[in-house]
Amino acid sequence: MIKLLALVASKINLLRNEILQIFSALQTGMSLEEQSQRVFGTVRAAFRSEKTLDIRFRKQQLLALERFLRDESQMLLDALHADLHKCTFEGDAAEIFLVQAEIAYHLNNIDSWVAPKAAGDKGVAFAFDTCLLHPQPLGVALIIGAWNYPIHLVLMPLVGAISAGCCAILKPSEVSSRSAAALQALDNYLDSECYRVVNGAADVATALLQQPFDHIFYTGGNEVGKIVMEAAAKHLTPVTLEMGGKSPCVVDGNSDLDVVARRILYGKFSNAGQICVSPDYVLCEKPVQSLLVDALQKAYKQFFKTDPKQSSDYCRIINRRHFDRVRKLIDPAKVKIGGEVDESELYIALTVMTDVGPDDPAMKEEIFGPVLPIVTVRDKEEAIEIINSRENPLVIYVFSSDKSFVDKVQRKTSSGTLIVNDTLSFILVPNLPFGGVGNSGTGRYHGYATFTTFSNMRTVMKRSLALEFLNKARYPPYTIQNLAWMKWAMQLKRTGILRLFSFLVIFLAIATIAILRFFGRLS
Structure with missing residues (x-):
């Protein structure tokens, strides 16, 4: 009886969402394309407000997502049972707990992930320059979920989008209609300007794909994957395609x-x-x-x-x-x-x-x-x-x-x-990245890989305007001696004692020239 009531409730909820969408469309007189454009515009404006750049905001949203999974767990489990006859064990372990574990992993590591990282070996020529990899959110992402794990496959990539500082529009699969309706409750937990759930059939997904997203994350079959990639190509939008094949x-x-x-x-x-x-x-x-x-x-x-x-x-x-x-x-x-x-x-x-x-x-x-x-x-x-x-x-x-x-x-x-x-x-x-190769997909996610999927690992180089005499070798008129100097200064093959010796030599040379110039000016 309880399961029957839950099933009826989920159907009513789904019907309510569909009626609201239809009523909204009739009321505004907008086509699906226009509605998609409006939703995208709202989320784009939220991203440009820079609120997602605040690490505290990202953590708050991750905690809100975790609270959604905790508070609405029974509704989600009922929806999974209605769609797939999925038992509580499978539903909780694979659809809810794994996402909760992913959230915890991101919360534990986000501070170190967002911190700029040194680029590593720079060579003698750039020894005194700052070279960094600076994670930067890509922007607004479209996440298209699949029906077989309708909660997991929408929320797992969302965790990475949030931690990377992106905004996102979520399109659950209409095939698993009860679960799609249940995900609409995310609007009550997450910042509704930054994260939107948009339900509907294939025509809704088609309308969304016309928008210039900064990243598209799709899980599903190869045929639709090709459609997604073709749509993304019109805007040169990077894609993550998680598909399948015969394993x-x-x-x-x-x-x-x-x-x-x-x-x-x-x-x-x-x-x-x-x-x-x-x-x-x-x-x-x-x-x-x-x-x-x-x-x-x-x-x-x-x-x-x-x-x-x-x-x-x-x-x-x-x-x-x-x-x-x-x-x-x-x-x-x-x-x-x-x-x-x-x-x-x-x-x-x-x-x-x-x-x-x-x-x-x-x-x-x-x-x-x-x-x-x-x-x-x-x-x-x-x-x-x-x-x-x-x-x-x-x-x-x-x-x-x-x-x-x-x-x-x-x-x-x-x-x-x-x-x-x-x-x-x-x-x-x-921390085992998940994804395919060739026909089974492109891109990786889970753990840090999800963070990097939704990030632009921006290269940042900062140089001083001082010591300009060191750059003379790169300016015309070109000479064989200058070319030899540049090759020596930029090569990265030295290791161990020889590498340390090279750095000491260049340091002493620079220091000597700088001192001579300084005293030359005084005189």
Whole structure:
């Protein structure tokens, strides 16, 4: 009854927001483009007021975001359950707690991050000059979230935007409509001039993309990612694209397959496989396949004592379109575990298929659902060849105790992340930057990487107008002697004693010339 009431309340809230948006549009007579321009203009003006440059303001906003997650946690959990049948454990751990941990990490480090940093070795020629890297907020960011983790994937980048001093417009996914409506409550916590939640369908996102943002952060599929990048190109706006792809899972037969099975199954059933970093398919040698299936079956029974459909821990597919898409990837003749579907509940059981070929439907697209195909290879070298024959994945998972093989995979393949002997857990480490490469995305975030994503690491050089005689070598008329002096003074190859000696020589030379000139003026 409580869940039913929560569902009704979230629907009413969503309907209220839609009615307010429609009423506002009718009242003003503005098109979506004009409304987007007005919202963007308001946020741009807030950024130009320089209020976000104050570190105290940024900390206040981070604390306000943390308070939102604490105060509205039940509303968020109810919305996640309504959208994805996501249980409290998954919703709290992956959608709320991870963002809270990110906020704490930024609050703990923001003072050191915003401080100008010395550029390092400058060479003898610029030894007495100030050379800094000065973090500067990019400006107004557009953050476009995804439906599979509708809270996490909007708020995680927002944390970095706030700590970097940016303003932001948030566009949650309309597919996860209850969660999108719940995020509207951010207006009651954050500075509404600097941070705006804009809900709506694809036409709203299209209208927003016409605005000259200073950074666009998008999480989602490749096709929309291309649209985002094309729109950004019109304004030369930098983008962070967090997409996905078919992340392979290579299993070496020398591993403890019971442990391997539990870790793979955990990565695959979480959120019903609707994760960009979910293990998409398994590569293993033929003799390993049957042993692995037995271990997966054992883990399956450990996780779900009865039918997973009856388990409160098992999510549902987001909507009918994705349900139909994932169901078509299942070949009943190759199913060894699961395979059951229920259209009325958008339920697809955790399904393992064996002897899947490279041309099977499940291998032609990112699955993004609870279906795990196993592809057999003649040896481990062929596994590497198959990975390299496809687009660069977001993650490569390798289960092996053979260090030489792990090193070979690391050396010969390319992916956003490489994980050895586990799945998903790298997301929990805040100073491990997360992101793709090539077709799986561009840019990185989490921890300090999120701060730098929304920052212009501005180069600042400060020189004195004194000692101008040292610059004579760079002015015409040019001579071979001056060129040799400049090369010597600017090179950075010296180390240790020789480098120290060079600095002492130049220091003594400068001091001697300065003293001679000083006494020359006196005389």
